[in-house]
Amino acid sequence: MNNNNHKDQEATKAVIYCRVSSTRQKLEGSGLESQEHRCRQYAELKGYEVEVVFPDDASGGGDFMNRPGMVALLSYLDAQPNRNYVIIFDDLKRFARDTEFHMKLRREFQKRGARIECLNFKLDDSPEGKFVETIFAAQGELEREQNRRQVIQKMKARVEKGYSVFNAPIGYKYAADRAHGKILVRDEPVASIIAEALEGFASGYLQTQAEVKRFLESKPAFPKDTPDGEVRWQRVQRLLSHLTYAGYVEAPKWDVSPRKGQHEPIISLETFERIQERVKGKARAPARKDISEDFPLRGFVLCDDCGEPMTSCWSKGRSKLYPYYLCDTRGCESNRKSIPRDKIEGGFAEILKGLQPTKQLFALAKAMFSDAWDMRLAQAHQEKDEIAKQLRDTEKQIETLLERIVESDNPIVVRAYEGKIAKLERNKAVLGEKATRIVPPKGRLEEFIEPALQFLASPWNIYENGSLAFRRTVLRLAFAEPLRYSLNSGYRTAEIALPFKVLAEISTSKCDMVEPRGIEPLTSCMPCKRSPS
Numbered sequence: 001m002n003n004n005n006h007k008d009q010e011a012t013k014a015v016i017y018c019r020v021s022s023t024r025q026k027l028e029g030s031g032l033e034s035q036e037h038r039c040r041q042y043a044e045l046k047g048y049e050v051e052v053v054f055p056d057d058a059s060g061g062g063d064f065m066n067r068p069g070m071v072a073l074l075s076y077l078d079a080q081p082n083r084n085y086v087i088i089f090d091d092l093k094r095f096a097r098d099t100e101f102h103m104k105l106r107r108e109f110q111k112r113g114a115r116i117e118c119l120n121f122k123l124d125d126s127p128e129g130k131f132v133e134t135i136f137a138a139q140g141e142l143e144r145e146q147n148r149r150q151v152i153q154k155m156k157a158r159v160e161k162g163y164s165v166f167n168a169p170i171g172y173k174y175a176a177d178r179a180h181g182k183i184l185v186r187d188e189p190v191a192s193i194i195a196e197a198l199e200g201f202a203s204g205y206l207q208t209q210a211e212v213k214r215f216l217e218s219k220p221a222f223p224k225d226t227p228d229g230e231v232r233w234q235r236v237q238r239l240l241s242h243l244t245y246a247g248y249v250e251a252p253k254w255d256v257s258p259r260k261g262q263h264e265p266i267i268s269l270e271t272f273e274r275i276q277e278r279v280k281g282k283a284r285a286p287a288r289k290d291i292s293e294d295f296p297l298r299g300f301v302l303c304d305d306c307g308e309p310m311t312s313c314w315s316k317g318r319s320k321l322y323p324y325y326l327c328d329t330r331g332c333e334s335n336r337k338s339i340p341r342d343k344i345e346g347g348f349a350e351i352l353k354g355l356q357p358t359k360q361l362f363a364l365a366k367a368m369f370s371d372a373w374d375m376r377l378a379q380a381h382q383e384k385d386e387i388a389k390q391l392r393d394t395e396k397q398i399e400t401l402l403e404r405i406v407e408s409d410n411p412i413v414v415r416a417y418e419g420k421i422a423k424l425e426r427n428k429a430v431l432g433e434k435a436t437r438i439v440p441p442k443g444r445l446e447e448f449i450e451p452a453l454q455f456l457a458s459p460w461n462i463y464e465n466g467s468l469a470f471r472r473t474v475l476r477l478a479f480a481e482p483l484r485y486s487l488n489s490g491y492r493t494a495e496i497a498l499p500f501k502v503l504a505e506i507s508t509s510k511c512d513m514v515e516p517r518g519i520e521p522l523t524s525c526m527p528c529k530r531s532p533s
Contacts, residue, residue: 012047012048012049012086013048013049013051013083013084013085013086014043014048014049014050014051014085014086014087014088015050015051015052015053015054015073015076015085015086015087015088016036016039016040016043016050016052016053016054016088016089017053017054017056017069017070017073017087017088017089017095018032018035018036018039018053018054018055018056018089018090019032019035019055019056019057019067019069019089020032020056020057032055032057035089035090036053036055038090038119039053039088039089039090039119042088042117042119043086043088046086046117048086048088050088051085052076054069054070054072054073054076055069056068056069056070070105073087074108074112077109077112077114078112081112081113084113084114084115085113085114085115086114086115086116086117087109087114087115087116087117088116088117088118088119089116089117089118089119090118090119090120091118091119091120091121092118092120092121092133092136092137092140093140093143095116095118098137098140098141098144099134099137099138099141102137102140103134103137121133121136152254155251155254156251156254156256159249159250159251159254159256160256160259161262162249162259162260162261162262163180163181163182163183163249163261163262163263164183164184164244164249164261164263165251168184168187169238169242169244169245170187170190170194170223170235170239171186171187171190171191171193171194171245171266172184172185172186172187172191172244172263173185173187180262183262183263184244184261184263184264185263185264186264186266189221190221190222190223191266193216193219193221193222194239194245194266195266195267196215197212197215197216197239198239198240198245198266198267198271198272198275199267199271200212200215201240201275201278202267202271202272202274202275202278204476205473209233209236209237209240209279212236212239212240213231213233213236215469216231216236217229217230217231218469240275240279241276241279243258243272244261244263245265245266245267245272246265246266246267246268246269246271246272247260247261247263247264247265247266247268247269248260248261248265248269248429249261257422257425258422258425258426258429260429268433268437269429269430269433270430270433270434270437273430293468294312294314294323295312295323295325295341296345296468296471296472297310297325297344297345297348297475297483298310298311298312298325300472300475300482300483301325301344301348301482301483301484301485302482302483302484302485303327303329303332303334303484303485304334304484304485304486304487304492305327305332305333305334305486305487306327306329306331306332306333306334307484308327308329308332309482310325310326310327310328310339310344310485311325311326311327311328312324312325312326312341313326313338315338322340323340323341324338324339324340324341325338325339325341325344325485326338326339334487337487339485339487344485347485347490347491348483348491349460349464351483351491351494352459352460352463352474352478353460355459355460355478355496355500356457356458356459356460357456357457377439377440380438380439380440381439383438384435384438384439387431387434387435387438388435390431391428391431391432391435394424394427394428394431395428397424398421398424398425398428401417401420401421401424402421404417405417405418405421455474455477456499456500459474459477459478462474477497478496478497478500479494479495479496479497480495480496480497480498481495
């Protein structure tokens with residue numbers, strides 16, 4: 001008798017389960033609070049004592065074991081196997097909107113001796129009651145699938161019109177616009193940081209993905225993935241492969257091919273294609289992470305005996321540390337023979353200072369740049385005409401393939417044609433963008449020529465006053481190959497870059513004044529005897 005009373009008392013214990021379909025509904029709405037309020041009123045009316053409430057903000061379209069609140073509820077029941085609980089929830093749709101998982105969840109509660117009660121539906125274990133419950137569960141699943149289909153159709157239509165509908169990639173954010181609705185806009189200063197990183201990788205200024213990673217980590221405004229300021233490799237790879245940054249949108253899972261987006265691009269499509277070529281191309285060894293401001297020439301100066309890059313170290317003396325460069329290659333004659341840092345970097349400074357042209361030569365170089373710019377401008381107009389011809393040819397190829405698709409009944413052939421059309425459309429977009437950018441606008445001469453002339457005028461000043469990244473860039477721009485250093489004779493002849501090589505050839509060549517010439521025929525420059533007359 002006492003045992004039965006104990007069981008009746010335990011049966012009055014209740015727990016409440018309430019759920020909304022998204023975190024946004026949880027934060028902006030009051031769905032969870034209103035559900036809990038109604039369930040508590042129901043429990044009070046029935047005389048149940050509510051022990052705990054389990055909220056959820058996960059979608060009910062999948063396995064209930066993916067809902068944290070439901071997992072916690074089942075674990076709570078498992079922890080107290082001798083108690084019989086009443087599980088109260090607001091509506092049958094809050095329980096599960098999938099017929100299969102609805103039935104599975106019912107069995108999970110039955111195994112644990114728990115009974116479920118719904119405010120908007122009377123559950124009945126009779127055959128008729130189970131049939132009606134199944135019909136209601138199937139109706140909930142139908143509504144969920146219909147809602148999902150409508151959402152996908154609307155999102156697909158937006159993508160087809162050039163709008164992004166997915167989570168905003170880093171560097172962008174969504175903003176409300178009267179004409180466009182929600183549209184991606186640049187999120188500064190992160191957008192400019194990403195633009196610099198992508199342009200740098202495309203141009204070779206940042207040679208490897210490791211250098212892109214360290215560049216992003218060096219920017220305080222760029223969001224980091226870990227508390228210690230690290231940017232994960234997955235984020236770097238996503239940045240380099242995200243077509244959205246080129247101003248395009250796509251949705252392959254909905255068969256929406258890449259198309260021009262309505263948002264402002266961070267980089268050009270041509271730059272994006274160069275990035276993909278570099279990513280898919282031959283892998284490069286990443287720049288060493290231990291290259292620091294203390295040893296900027298590490299990895300660039302080679303040992304003359306073995307041809308391998310020199311390493312560097314700090315050597316402990318009696319009272320302080322001393323910096324050295326050295327060769328660490330086994331079997332090399334110069335192995336572990338230290339060279340003071342001042343000797344290595346002092347000799348390098350003399351080489352770099354020797355590249356600085358005189359004022360007269362610098363003026364000549366500026367005139368040469370202007371002439372070269374005029375030639376490049378004329379060439380750009382010719383290339384624009386050629387691109388226009390390629391665009392017309394591409395459009396003709398697309399039209400031909402479309403006609404073949406209409407005439408073909410073979411689905412395999414149709415898919416092959418569609419694949420070719422997608423590639424041609426991508427190529428067409430690249431050509432169209434290139435055509436609009438190939439002829440530089442007025443005023444770009446000064447924009448391009450000033451940084452180049454500044455570098456040619458004084459590469460040493462830029463190297464001496466710049467950061468480590470600038471110093472590494474100067475090394476790549478000023479020298480065609482790494483420098484070789486011999487323990488006995490110092491630096492070997494440096495292989496300088498083409499611009500400095502041209503200036504050196506001009507400065508060393510003998511330029512004589514041309515003598516004035518009249519209408520008389522040219523005379524021989526060989527010595528001759530004058531006649532007495």
